[in-house]
Amino acid sequence: MRIFSGLQPTGRKHLGNYIGAIVQYVEGQQRAADAGDVAIYCVVDLHAMTVPWVPGEMRERVYDTASILLAAGLDPDRCIFIRQSDVPEHTELAWHLGAVTAHGDLNRMHQFKEKSAKQRDLVSSDLFTYPVLMAADVLAYRADEVPVGDDQRQHVELMRDVAQRFNERFGDVLVVPELKIPEVGARIMDLQDPTSKMSTSSASLEGTVHVLDDAQAVEKKFKRAVTDSEDPPRIVRDKSKPGVSNLLDILAAARRTTVEEATASLAGARGYGDLKVATADAVNALLAPVRERYVELRADEDALEDIFAAGAEKARAITRPVLADVREAMGVGPRPRG
Numbered sequence: 001m002r003i004f005s006g007l008q009p010t011g012r013k014h015l016g017n018y019i020g021a022i023v024q025y026v027e028g029q030q031r032a033a034d035a036g037d038v039a040i041y042c043v044v045d046l047h048a049m050t051v052p053w054v055p056g057e058m059r060e061r062v063y064d065t066a067s068i069l070l071a072a073g074l075d076p077d078r079c080i081f082i083r084q085s086d087v088p089e090h091t092e093l094a095w096h097l098g099a100v101t102a103h104g105d106l107n108r109m110h111q112f113k114e115k116s117a118k119q120r121d122l123v124s125s126d127l128f129t130y131p132v133l134m135a136a137d138v139l140a141y142r143a144d145e146v147p148v149g150d151d152q153r154q155h156v157e158l159m160r161d162v163a164q165r166f167n168e169r170f171g172d173v174l175v176v177p178e179l180k181i182p183e184v185g186a187r188i189m190d191l192q193d194p195t196s197k198m199s200t201s202s203a204s205l206e207g208t209v210h211v212l213d214d215a216q217a218v219e220k221k222f223k224r225a226v227t228d229s230e231d232p233p234r235i236v237r238d239k240s241k242p243g244v245s246n247l248l249d250i251l252a253a254a255r256r257t258t259v260e261e262a263t264a265s266l267a268g269a270r271g272y273g274d275l276k277v278a279t280a281d282a283v284n285a286l287l288a289p290v291r292e293r294y295v296e297l298r299a300d301e302d303a304l305e306d307i308f309a310a311g312a313e314k315a316r317a318i319t320r321p322v323l324a325d326v327r328e329a330m331g332v333g334p335r336p337r338g
């Protein structure tokens with residue numbers, strides 16, 4: 001059971017990233033180790049170059065994101081923790097996979113449509129081929145499982161198609177990975193607009209809870225969360241109640257219970273105010289230790305570089321032989337000798 005997933009160093013990480021992805025990463029590193037294998041987690045700096053970025057800030061954002069992941073519980077002795085650009089096999093494999101990726105499939109990607117519409121100066125070809133690099137990230141390790149939030153479903157389906165097409169054309173070289181989406185909190189919604197997902201590029205700062213927000217900011221954002229005007233108020237998860245449903249999902253995910261248990265715990269609530277307070281408290285309990293550890297980890301950039309260097313070495317021990325198999329299967333590079 002080998003696991004791979006990556007997180008972008010863009011902007012500040014939010015509660016959606018935390019519940020949808022990071023919580024699964026921490027759980028996965030133990031599950032992979034128990035199965036005698038390994039989980040690989042990656043800060044995907046090359047993916048961050050698909051939309052405008054500030055070169056002088058890139059490294060800082062990588063350190064920020066790495067510190068959040070380590071503070072959340074990733075242990076570089078139990079998993080492989082890397083920066084994407086330190087492992088050149090990712091980009092080489094992306095080129096080879098491009099040979100079996102249909103232009104028409106990339107054109108159908110929701111993320112490309114949404115992100116390209118927001119670009120003012122240039123829609124880069126890197127933005128278009130983003131899913132091919134994402135496929136290479138995972139396939140370079142022959143990973144079995146990809147833990148992500150629901151918004152990445154389409155990209156993981158594409159990577160499965162690409163792996164299958166590669167194997168049909170060149171032989172059984174790559175592993176076709178499975179998508180892994182959390183049972184609760186696969187799509188955390190914006191607190192101000194609960195019909196849109198909480199997102200890094202969202203215009204609504206008030207509706208986005210950041211992992212590093214202080215406790216008061218978190219309380220304030222939940223207090224102002226949009227619910228509905230049903231009278232009397234009903235605290236239930238229901239399609240017609242996106243705001244309340246989102247709060248129940250967050251409450252359940254933060255407490256690590258089911259939505260049913262979270263709902264039952266509010267049976268005596270006087271109104272949505274109680275739901276908001278309970279959710280803010282649960283989120284603060286979840287994030288407070290992360291915020292504390294973050295400060296210490298973020299202060300030592302040399303230590304972070306050392307962790308990345310050790311991670312890249314372990315990663316390349318896996319990716320080099322995979323790339324050798326890929327090149328051989330495709331007839332690329334020198335004739336093998338001996």
Ligand code: AQP
Pocket residue numbers: 006007008009010011015016017018019020021147148149150151152185186187188189197198199200201202
């Ligand atoms: N709202 C969400 N609910 C649950 N999971 C989510 N993820 C993102 N938003 C939610 C998951 O978090 C991981 C982050 O991937 P990323 O590093 O590519 O994230 P990003 O692009 O910085 O974050 P956003 O918010 O998804 O940015 P936008 O919307 O601007 O592109 C992934 O596993 C993702 O599924």
